[in-house]
Amino acid sequence: MLKSHNRVYPAVSTNPEVEPYWEGARAGRLMIKHCNACGKPHFYPRTICPRCMSDATEWRAASGKGTLYTYSAMRRTKEPYAIGFVTLEEGVSMLTNIVDCDLDELRIGQKVTLRWQNAEDGTPIPVFTPA
Numbered sequence: 001m002l003k004s005h006n007r008v009y010p011a012v013s014t015n016p017e018v019e020p021y022w023e024g025a026r027a028g029r030l031m032i033k034h035c036n037a038c039g040k041p042h043f044y045p046r047t048i049c050p051r052c053m054s055d056a057t058e059w060r061a062a063s064g065k066g067t068l069y070t071y072s073a074m075r076r077t078k079e080p081y082a083i084g085f086v087t088l089e090e091g092v093s094m095l096t097n098i099v100d101c102d103l104d105e106l107r108i109g110q111k112v113t114l115r116w117q118n119a120e121d122g123t124p125i126p127v128f129t130p131a
């Protein structure tokens with residue numbers, strides 16, 4: 001067993017385009033963008049849909065449930081940790097940290113669920129843990 005350690009996340013920098021993402025985070029909601037023109041979600045959040053270039057996009061809260069698409073366990077550090085891509089139930093993938101886990105037990109395709117850990121400035125950062 002190799003237990004993951006919690007990391008220190010740098011303070012968040014934001015801008016008006018993504019401020020609703022951080023507002024959602026501070027309220028415990030993982031916000032993703034959905035395009036009403038092509039009907040598809042995207043991540044990271046952008047005003048213009050990267051699939052069809054429409055600006056008819058809106059914010060929606062994700063369920064917080066996902067699947068581990070791939071990961072990398074950093075074992076040769078003083079405080080081992082894992083990063084990975086999680087594919088959300090809504091269909092988008094995000095690069096994130098996998099926390100509170102046994103690094104030897106992580107498996108591609110396993111179910112994961114949303115957690116929050118604070119950055120240095122107190123902003124909640126979305127991370128995932130085995131479901």
Ligand SMILES: [Zn+2]
Pocket residue numbers: 035036037038039040049050051052053054
């Ligand atoms: Zn679109």
